[in-house]
Amino acid sequence: MNGIGWFQIGVSDAAVARRFYGELFGWTFGGDEAYQMITTPDEKSVMGGLAVGQPGHAIFCVVxxxxxxxxxxxxxxxxxxxxxxxxxxxxxxxxxxxxxxxxxxxxxxxxx
Incomplete structure (x- = not known):
């Protein structure tokens, strides 16, 4: 407990964010339109989510x-x-x- 276990990026345009992070880092996305799960190519990486329709932010989350x-x-x-x-x-x-x-x-x- 108390380690970083998740990250979240808030965006207004999911398609732009998926293209940007996908091309830049090879991330992939899945889930519903409002909250999309982010998978990185590194198996040891912390998982994350794309919060669609929220003000821009990038935060880490502690378990x-x-x-x-x-x-x-x-x-x-x-x-x-x-x-x-x-x-x-x-x-x-x-x-x-x-x-x-x-x-x-x-x-x-x-x-x-």
Whole structure:
């Protein structure tokens, strides 16, 4: 736990992003239109997702055991919760927070 386990890139145009990252790095994409899974050619690479229709961002996500507790600790340490703990349709819980400098990152808890 507490290692980087995911990355996410927010884009307005999925086709442009797929072409750019596909040509640049050989990444491939799958999944639904709103959230597309990213696979890199490196088997040891962290997996990621393309968040379509969201403001541009590129963030890393840390795997944690308790998303709500980490959000509380982040706020106590001077951070801010941008996206409150949310459970996805297939089970994992996530939240987005910033550190005291305003750096945005995600946390997620695998489904139980």
């Amino acid at each position: 944690v055991q308790d998303v709500p507790a980490v959000c509380e600790r982040a706020e106590a340490a001077g951070g801010k919760v941008l996206v409150q703990p949310t459970t996805t349709g297939d089970g994992p819980m996530f939240a987005n927070i910033t550190d005291p400098e305003g750096n945005h990152f995600g946390i997620f808890q695998p489904r139980a």
